[in-house]
Amino acid sequence: MPQHSPRELPEGDPFGAATLPYGVFTTPDAPDHRRVGVRYGAYVLDAAAAAAAHGSAYAGLLDRPTLNPLLAAGRATWQAVRAEIRGWLDGEHFHPLDEVTLHLPFEVADYVDFYASEHHATNVGRIFRPDGDALTPNWKHLPIGYHGRAGTVVVSGTSVIRPQGQRKTPEGPVFGPSTRLDIEAEVGFVVGTPAPPNTPVALGDFRAHVFGVCLVNDWSARDIQAWEYVPLGPFLGKSFATSVSAWITPLDAFDEARTAPPERTHPLLPYLDDSAAEPGGIDLRIEVTINGETVSRPPFASMYWTAAQQLAHMTVNGASLRTGDLFASGTVSGPDPDQRGCLLELTEGKGPWLEDGDEVTLTAWAPGPDGARIGLGEVTGRIAPARTPGP
Numbered sequence: 001m002p003q004h005s006p007r008e009l010p011e012g013d014p015f016g017a018a019t020l021p022y023g024v025f026t027t028p029d030a031p032d033h034r035r036v037g038v039r040y041g042a043y044v045l046d047a048a049a050a051a052a053a054h055g056s057a058y059a060g061l062l063d064r065p066t067l068n069p070l071l072a073a074g075r076a077t078w079q080a081v082r083a084e085i086r087g088w089l090d091g092e093h094f095h096p097l098d099e100v101t102l103h104l105p106f107e108v109a110d111y112v113d114f115y116a117s118e119h120h121a122t123n124v125g126r127i128f129r130p131d132g133d134a135l136t137p138n139w140k141h142l143p144i145g146y147h148g149r150a151g152t153v154v155v156s157g158t159s160v161i162r163p164q165g166q167r168k169t170p171e172g173p174v175f176g177p178s179t180r181l182d183i184e185a186e187v188g189f190v191v192g193t194p195a196p197p198n199t200p201v202a203l204g205d206f207r208a209h210v211f212g213v214c215l216v217n218d219w220s221a222r223d224i225q226a227w228e229y230v231p232l233g234p235f236l237g238k239s240f241a242t243s244v245s246a247w248i249t250p251l252d253a254f255d256e257a258r259t260a261p262p263e264r265t266h267p268l269l270p271y272l273d274d275s276a277a278e279p280g281g282i283d284l285r286i287e288v289t290i291n292g293e294t295v296s297r298p299p300f301a302s303m304y305w306t307a308a309q310q311l312a313h314m315t316v317n318g319a320s321l322r323t324g325d326l327f328a329s330g331t332v333s334g335p336d337p338d339q340r341g342c343l344l345e346l347t348e349g350k351g352p353w354l355e356d357g358d359e360v361t362l363t364a365w366a367p368g369p370d371g372a373r374i375g376l377g378e379v380t381g382r383i384a385p386a387r388t389p390g391p
Helices: 047-053 068-072 075-086 118-128 203-209 222-228 251-257 307-315
Strands: 022-027 030-040 043-046 094-096 101-103 111-114 145-147 153-155 164-169 172-177 185-191 210-217 242-244 285-290 293-296 326-328 359-367 373-384
Touching: 030 047, 043 047, 047 075, 068 075, 075 251, 111 307, 145 307, 164 222, 185 285, 185 307, 203 210, 203 307, 210 251, 210 359, 210 373, 242 373, 251 359, 251 373, 307 326
Parallel strands: 111 326, 153 242
Antiparallel strands: 022 030, 022 101, 030 043, 043 094, 111 145, 164 172, 185 210, 185 326, 210 242, 285 293, 285 359, 359 373
16 A cells, blocks of 8 residues: 555545644654654654744744643644644654654643433443432533542553452452453543632633543443442542543534534523533544444434533532643443443443453544544553452
């Protein structure tokens, strides 16, 4: 097959000029020099080198080991840098994607995970509460979430070591490796512009604070989680690893994919009422594969709670925002059996669950301008055995 140059992308490539996601990379000749790159087809534009060569005023933001300085610079700078990058696509500062090493693209400040899919919440509720209401009484009134562990967010390609913890058995609690290891197909949002304490972010200010979008696999140890999460919620069953893409696609790339969320069935309090706001949903089409076999195609457009509502709720109590905050949608599931975003739903709680050596990959795209596709960088993780048999 002929090798395409960076300027000759294959038709339908989801990483064309309408996408241009940001990441951080190194090359074999400079393994300690992490800098900002932009994906263009099967290549990485060395944005730091291109900026320096063109005398860009933003060169100092791009020759950095993380995206955080660019994230903190604010929306006007994000737009200006994106415009300049489009002018550098005919240059020479490209590296083949398969010849670079990709790194965690930003330093994660805080991590929040939500529970925003009505289909997921209903399916899980029916599994755990077969004789009760599937949804909890608060579910239609606020985006339910929890604070996760920022220090165990890892970049795509990082092995996921099977976690250990307490599990309930008929004879009582035991300690050992999780036997019900699961995936959660999610979409993450990366905060750029911070907000000080006691400054809630209104729905209309979403674009001013959120830099971009990425895929997330929030791995879950269902057996550890089931024993520990009453009454306070997820802890060890979720905190061992959260995988994110090496690429952050700018929020503005999804303008053509904006869509209205599902019809609200309950009146919302004013700070969450998006009836007069821009459409808050995004028409992302996600695909989940395990060992190369497609197991699910969850539609993000079906999410009941939008990212703007999640951000508004996350800050309404006075909590601050920091550059590098990551908040995720929670498991994305649709109404059909082949649209469920985790094994818990796909198998109705019966398994099989992930085995050592299994490799899970999430990919996604959204419709873009003039028939283009907007790509999200993949998230891949392979399950490695537990490291020790226990204390």
